[in-house]
Amino acid sequence: MDGLNPGNESNELVMNDAKNKTMKTQSDINNSKLPEGWRWVRLGEVCELIMGQSPPGSTYVDKPEGLPFFQGKADFREYFPNVRVWCTQPIKIAEEGDILISVRAPVGPVNMNNLKCCIGRGLAAIRCKDDTINWFIFWYLQSIETQITSLGSGSTFGAITRDGLTRLQIPLPPIEEQKRIASKLQELMQDIERARTVVEKQLEAVKALPSAYLREVFESEEAKKWERKRLGEVCEVFSGSSAPQEKKYFENGKYPFVRVQDLGRYGKTDNLKDTKDHVNDIAIKELKLKSAKKGTILFPKSGAAITTNNRAILGTDAFIVSHLTAVKPKEGIADTLFIYYWLCLTDMIQYMENPGYPSLKLSIISKITIPLPPLEVQQHIAPELKEKMAQVENLESAIRNQQSALDALPQAILRKAFKGEI
Numbered sequence: 001m002d003g004l005n006p007g008n009e010s011n012e013l014v015m016n017d018a019k020n021k022t023m024k025t026q027s028d029i030n031n032s033k034l035p036e037g038w039r040w041v042r043l044g045e046v047c048e049l050i051m052g053q054s055p056p057g058s059t060y061v062d063k064p065e066g067l068p069f070f071q072g073k074a075d076f077r078e079y080f081p082n083v084r085v086w087c088t089q090p091i092k093i094a095e096e097g098d099i100l101i102s103v104r105a106p107v108g109p110v111n112m113n114n115l116k117c118c119i120g121r122g123l124a125a126i127r128c129k130d131d132t133i134n135w136f137i138f139w140y141l142q143s144i145e146t147q148i149t150s151l152g153s154g155s156t157f158g159a160i161t162r163d164g165l166t167r168l169q170i171p172l173p174p175i176e177e178q179k180r181i182a183s184k185l186q187e188l189m190q191d192i193e194r195a196r197t198v199v200e201k202q203l204e205a206v207k208a209l210p211s212a213y214l215r216e217v218f219e220s221e222e223a224k225k226w227e228r229k230r231l232g233e234v235c236e237v238f239s240g241s242s243a244p245q246e247k248k249y250f251e252n253g254k255y256p257f258v259r260v261q262d263l264g265r266y267g268k269t270d271n272l273k274d275t276k277d278h279v280n281d282i283a284i285k286e287l288k289l290k291s292a293k294k295g296t297i298l299f300p301k302s303g304a305a306i307t308t309n310n311r312a313i314l315g316t317d318a319f320i321v322s323h324l325t326a327v328k329p330k331e332g333i334a335d336t337l338f339i340y341y342w343l344c345l346t347d348m349i350q351y352m353e354n355p356g357y358p359s360l361k362l363s364i365i366s367k368i369t370i371p372l373p374p375l376e377v378q379q380h381i382a383p384e385l386k387e388k389m390a391q392v393e394n395l396e397s398a399i400r401n402q403q404s405a406l407d408a409l410p411q412a413i414l415r416k417a418f419k420g421e422i
Helices: 009-030 134-143 145-150 162-167 175-218 260-266 281-287 304-308 336-345 362-367 375-417
Strands: 039-042 047-051 067-070 099-102 110-112 117-119 123-128 169-172 227-230 235-239 255-258 268-272 277-279 297-300 311-314 318-320 324-329 369-372
Touching: 047 162, 099 134, 110 134, 117 123, 123 134, 123 162, 134 145, 134 169, 134 175, 134 375, 175 336, 175 375, 235 362, 260 268, 260 297, 260 304, 260 311, 268 336, 297 304, 297 336, 311 336, 324 336, 324 362, 336 369, 336 375
Parallel strands: 067 117, 255 318, 268 311
Antiparallel strands: 039 169, 047 123, 099 110, 099 123, 227 369, 235 324, 255 277, 297 311, 297 324
16 A cells, blocks of 8 residues: 555554455355356456556646546546546556556445556556456456455555455456356446436436426416416415524424425425424424414525425424425415415526525515416316326336336346356
8 A cells, every 4th residue: 555654563553454354355255156167366366456656746737648647436437538637757557458446445446447547546457467357357346346345444544455455356267258257247237227228218207297297287278368366365475483593492392393404305295294303392482483384385485495496385283494485375265285386387596586695585475476267176186286296206216116126236147147147
């Protein structure tokens, strides 16, 4: 490891600890059975290890001169498309086809190098010798990334030494089998990436559905015929109180206190009940906190949170912070769900007076006009929208489950591969 001084007792302890971790982990590996014809080898036996070393600072330039310089894991991008620093006097060089591994926090991530470059102290290059296929080694190292991470030692930050890398045990089949497995893994990983792309596009399409459903209602030809009312005419518009600061106001608190962050946890919800903080009777009495009844609609009125357009309907009576706007539809005039869905489509950014300090005035919010059909029409439309939103939520949840399954699939495939099962 760069910076270790021979003879320094603390450094020797760190190095010995790293050795012990390596030996313990690898002894467990050695006890596992390999397919016929496979054998355990140390990484240092079948690969050359080039530990990175940063060149003098004066040799760094920000224009294409010399070799691209990569310092550590932060530079890991597929095919390294964004070279930001170049080195005119490279010291440690990685060749195309070398495996780059992060050897300083975080320890373990690997990437296949596709160009000749200079590597700093945060990286090491693993160069395969004869009868060893680089992609086979790459995939195996990726399969044990967590184990490699656990080998990182150091009082300030995790790092793995050359000796730690050298001692890593690798299951090695005959070269033709290495080629076959590496090729199969490439094919399977590409299939997974294609599946991920499809699922990501599906998720984006699903995320767009709520706004599409809302526009179908509130921007329809029918909506253009509805009477337009000021929000303040059909709803009570108010804000909350300054947030309590002292611990005594929250001790044994039993009344929900809603902050902007509580809306942020959900984005949009028609049943906000859970809040991080709860206030007690002392807070209510001494601070005269502003309450909001169940069914009140909330959204941010100050700060960058306005741009999130988060919306919530209270599912319980609660006290609210002053940074929130509260909209309580008047009974017999406006339906809560109908107003909520209209607010979900309304971008409050357009009503901010000072973009430099984002804020909304209650007087301005009260004057916003809303297309409002008769109450019975509102009460017919709102449940239909709620049902559609529930369908979207279920669909999004199913797609996210697909994403989770795809995320877990590479490691499952790699485990099978290095048991000789693919």
